[in-house]
Amino acid sequence: xxxxxxxxVSKSYGEGAVQVHAIEDVNLFVERGSLVAVMGPSGSGKSTxxxxxxxxxxxxxxxxxxxxxxxxxxSRNDKARLRRRTIGYVFQEFNLLAGLTAVENVTLPLELDGxxxxxxxxxxxxxxxxxxxxxxxxxxxxxxxxxERQRVAxxxxxxxxxxxxxADEPSGALDSTNGEAVMRMILNACKRGVAAxxxxxxxQLASWADRVxxxxxxxxxxxxxxxxxxxxxxxxxxxxxxxx
Amino acid sequence: xxxxxxxxxxxxxxxxxxLQLQKEFEASTGEVWPLNIGQVYTTLQRLERDGxxxxxxxxxxxxxxGFHITDAGSSELSTWLNTPPDMTSPPRDELVIKVLSALRVxxxxxxxxxxxxxxxxxxxxxxxxxLKEDEADFDLTFxxxxxxxxxxxxxxxxxxxxxxxxxxxxxxxxxxxxxxPRLARRLVVRR
Numbered sequence: 001x002x003x004x005x006x007x008x009v010s011k012s013y014g015e016g017a018v019q020v021h022a023i024e025d026v027n028l029f030v031e032r033g034s035l036v037a038v039m040g041p042s043g044s045g046k047s048t049x050x051x052x053x054x055x056x057x058x059x060x061x062x063x064x065x066x067x068x069x070x071x072x073x074x075s076r077n078d079k080a081r082l083r084r085r086t087i088g089y090v091f092q093e094f095n096l097l098a099g100l101t102a103v104e105n106v107t108l109p110l111e112l113d114g115x116x117x118x119x120x121x122x123x124x125x126x127x128x129x130x131x132x133x134x135x136x137x138x139x140x141x142x143x144x145x146x147x148e149r150q151r152v153a154x155x156x157x158x159x160x161x162x163x164x165x166x167a168d169e170p171s172g173a174l175d176s177t178n179g180e181a182v183m184r185m186i187l188n189a190c191k192r193g194v195a196a197x198x199x200x201x202x203x204q205l206a207s208w209a210d211r212v213x214x215x216x217x218x219x220x221x222x223x224x225x226x227x228x229x230x231x232x233x234x235x236x237x238x239x240x241x242x243x244x
Numbered sequence: 245x246x247x248x249x250x251x252x253x254x255x256x257x258x259x260x261x262x263l264q265l266q267k268e269f270e271a272s273t274g275e276v277w278p279l280n281i282g283q284v285y286t287t288l289q290r291l292e293r294d295g296x297x298x299x300x301x302x303x304x305x306x307x308x309x310g311f312h313i314t315d316a317g318s319s320e321l322s323t324w325l326n327t328p329p330d331m332t333s334p335p336r337d338e339l340v341i342k343v344l345s346a347l348r349v350x351x352x353x354x355x356x357x358x359x360x361x362x363x364x365x366x367x368x369x370x371x372x373x374x375l376k377e378d379e380a381d382f383d384l385t386f387x388x389x390x391x392x393x394x395x396x397x398x399x400x401x402x403x404x405x406x407x408x409x410x411x412x413x414x415x416x417x418x419x420x421x422x423x424x425p426r427l428a429r430r431l432v433v434r435r
Binding site: 180221 | 359362363373394397401405408409
């Protein structure tokens with residue numbers, strides 16, 4: 001069973017003649033351990049899809065199921081708990097709290113969820129350590145580089161037992177080397193069993209995913225098929241290409 | 245890919261045998277471009293004919309025959325490295341032609357054509373990225389070659405995205421002039 005399921009999800013704003021369909025009849029299934037990229041131009045509905053998957057917004061029609069539980073049946077409190085415990089978000093702008101250190105930013109969702117400060121700190125430090133940021137734990141966001149800030153945001157998104165990572169243009173304004181580092185971290189989280197969805201217009205970021213779903217005008221129009229082996233690709237081609 | 249100049253570059257490090265040049269060429273391109281030994285020897289013969297390399301023992305024709313670069317070869321190599329390749333004229337790109345042709349064919353959706361190519365390119369990029377994920381940390385040359393390929397494919401995807409958006413906008417706006425593009429303009433760029 002998929003960890004995240006969107007079943008025929010639509011979202012529209014306004015009514016009658018001014019009604020706008022942000023997304024229409026979107027089906028999306030993401031297993032634990034897999035990374036799915038949703039690619040599409042601005043205005044294609046990528047961000048709406050992500051906020052609905054993350055329970056931040058409700059679909060007009062259709063259903064979202066996370067870890068076997070339908071969001072439709074959940075109270076506001078249940079959804080808030082789900083967001084604190086299960087879902088991690090990474091945004092383009094990092095969204096770190098300026099008055100908190102790196103480790104405090106990471107442990108905040110755990111403490112809000114009632115975890116003892118000491119345990120939260122240990123979990124936060126473990127997450128930062130994994131992303132190579134243990135020595136920056138007591139720094140404030142404005143003392144960190146853009147790449148480091150985004151790593152802190154990823155640590156915050158995967159700290160504790162979070163199993164669903166939702167990222168909106170996670171490499172933001174970072175250069176391509178840092179963007180690649182961000183995708184490697186998300187991929188490593190997936191290898192530990194996290195289900196991840198990255199929405200992006202950037203093909204290089206999307207190419208890190210196991211599957212790329214293409215969105216146009218709010219609809220899923222296509223997706224990549226699981227890649228054939230490299231050997232079979234090369235046998236078909238007399239052109240230079242990867243031989244490994 | 246200029247095999248001729250790549251061989252000169254390898255010889256600029258010191259004298260080498262043909263077999264060694266073949267192995268080093270493949271290693272220096274991250275083993276992405278295969279090169280057969282026959283091509284190495286043909287290239288060396290031409291370089292020798294042009295005075296850009298010399299063989300150490302002209303009478304020895306075996307695999308142990310060594311070659312070194314001449315002063316003229318070093319000068320040729322330096323000129324080649326510092327001369328930008330000719331990129332002034334747009335290449336006759338098959339993908340671009342397919343998209344332009346799709347605009348003319350009744351009953352064909354150009355957006356669907358664009359998507360077919362976009363998906364293929366992204367799938368190809370997934371292949372290259374997987375290679376990078378596995379190996380690039382350990383092999384700098386290979387990482388550079390993979391990056392070059394990813395950026396090349398990415399630029400085509402970006403063009404498709406832009407074309408998709410431009411065509412969508414154009415469809416919602418009344419045409420202002422002839423739909424036949426003027427191709428007479430020539431690019432004149434000083435290198």
